[in-house]
Amino acid sequence: xxxxxxxxxxxxxxxxxxxxxxxxxxxxxxxATPRRDSxxxxxxxxxxxxxxxxxxxxxxxxxxxxxxxxLVLASRYTLACERPFPAAAEDAHAVLGWARKNRVKLGWxxxxxxxxxxxxxxxxAAVAALMARDRGRPALDGQILIMPMLDPxxxxxxxxxxxxxxSEACVAETCAASYRGYLPNAADxxxxxxxxxxxxxxxxxxxxxxxxAEDDPLRDEAEQYGARLAACGVTATVKRMDAVPLLEPGARxxxxxxxxxxxxxxxxxxxxxxxxxxx
Numbered sequence: 001x002x003x004x005x006x007x008x009x010x011x012x013x014x015x016x017x018x019x020x021x022x023x024x025x026x027x028x029x030x031x032a033t034p035r036r037d038s039x040x041x042x043x044x045x046x047x048x049x050x051x052x053x054x055x056x057x058x059x060x061x062x063x064x065x066x067x068x069x070x071l072v073l074a075s076r077y078t079l080a081c082e083r084p085f086p087a088a089a090e091d092a093h094a095v096l097g098w099a100r101k102n103r104v105k106l107g108w109x110x111x112x113x114x115x116x117x118x119x120x121x122x123x124x125a126a127v128a129a130l131m132a133r134d135r136g137r138p139a140l141d142g143q144i145l146i147m148p149m150l151d152p153x154x155x156x157x158x159x160x161x162x163x164x165x166x167s168e169a170c171v172a173e174t175c176a177a178s179y180r181g182y183l184p185n186a187a188d189x190x191x192x193x194x195x196x197x198x199x200x201x202x203x204x205x206x207x208x209x210x211x212x213a214e215d216d217p218l219r220d221e222a223e224q225y226g227a228r229l230a231a232c233g234v235t236a237t238v239k240r241m242d243a244v245p246l247l248e249p250g251a252r253x254x255x256x257x258x259x260x261x262x263x264x265x266x267x268x269x270x271x272x273x274x275x276x277x278x279x
Contacts, residue, residue, distance in 0.1 A: 008061050015075045016098035018090035019083075025053055026106060027064035027072040038070040038112040038273070039103075040144070041096055041128075043121030047149070047178030048088060049080045051120070059118070066262040067269055071108055073099055077124060080181040088182070089193045092124040093131040100138045114142040114206075114272070119218070120178065122148030126196040126225070129205050140206040142272050144265060147211065147218050148225070150197040152179045152189040156220035172217045197225050207235035207275075209268040211261055215243035239264050 008029055015024035028036070042063065044056040053060075053074055064072045075095045078087040096115065103110040117125035122145040129143045154160070159172055183189050192199035208229055212222035219240065226238035241260050 008064050013073075015073070015095045016102075017075075017078065018087065018094040019078070022076045022078075022091060022095065023053060024073060024075040024095075025057075025060070027060050027074065028107070029064045029068065033107070035104075035107045035109050036069055036071050037109045038067075038114070038141075038269075039099060039106065039108045040067060040070050040072045040114045040116050040269075041099055041125075042072055042074040043077060043092055043115075043117035043124045043128075044074065045117075045119035045121050046079070047174060048085075048120045048123075048182035049178050051079075052076060056118070056121075062262055063116075063265065066266045068266070070114070070269060071106060073106065080178075084181065085183050085185075085188050085191075085194050088120075088124055089127045089131065092128040093135070096128055096132060096138050096140075112141045112272070113138060114144065114269070115140055116144035116146070117148070118146040120149050120182075122146050123150055123196065126150065126208075127193045129208075130192060130196060130199065130201075133204055142206050142268065143208045144268065145208060145210045145222065145225070146261065147213055147216055148222050149175060149178070149218060150195065150225050151221040152183055152195050153198075154179075156224065158220035159217045175217070197221050197228070202229055202232040202234060205229065205232075205234045207268075207272065208237070209264060210236060210238045211241055211264060212238070213241045213243060237264075237268060 008027055011026040013024040013026055014021040044051045056074060060072060060074050077091040115125040115128050125143055126145055129140055132138055132140055154176060183194055188194050190198055210222050210226040212219040223238050226236040229236040
């Protein structure tokens with residue numbers, strides 16, 4: 001089924017996960033073309049225990065619009081209530097491979113591939129980049145991590161120094177509950193595919209755009225990850241967005257839709273295209 005809203009065309013699909021089909025949607029801006037050279041694979045928020053494509057739809061329409069000639073493939077993944085870690089991580093990597101194998105179906109030439117996500121989805125995007133490097137496929141041109149959950153230990157200053165009763169405290173509490181669901185085995189909390197921030201092997205990863213928010217308890221882990229990538233020779237652009245409310249349902253997706261974030265994403269994608277076009 002194909003839907004059209006304004007200049008965004010949306011196709012409902014089933015992507016291939018690690019253990020079976022996953023609901024997916026393909027977003028394309030502008031007029032229909034035989035195929036496009038660039039694909040962004042996106043994973044939604046929800047703290048590993050919730051979230052779906054409907055909640056992410058508003059942001060995905062904006063992303064497709066700002067991404068210009070890129071296709072955007074958004075896929076579900078196995079939630080922790082169905083199967084905990086590493087099911088979602090394996091799904092994320094499997095969807096990248098499925099996209100590569102099904103590029104004709106997607107209308108994609110297979111030339112350029114970027115992985116992206118918000119919050120838990122950004123964790124999966126970062127992990128999928130690690131897995132693609134470790135397993136030798138597929139090749140990625142970039143990763144976009146928006147307010148990523150990267151530290152199951154919740155050990156950063158921005159997470160630990162929230163005043164008692166502060167409005168941001170519920171975000172921290174939600175993160176803690178999410179990790180309890182996703183990582184019921186405490187030993188998994190130090191695994192690099194669960195906690196990219198703790199990985200000691202960050203070389204040879206694709207360029208990263210990492211967006212944090214001024215009042216988000218996840219801010220420090222996002223920025224620390226960017227610094228660690230840069231220290232390992234990975235091109236990492238880290239930007240802190242202005243403070244916005246994060247407490248309403250879907251607020252992380254709404255925050256990501258703010259013009260500042262979309263400008264940063266568009267600029268990052270443009271820079272990637274310029275880099276691959278250089279002789």
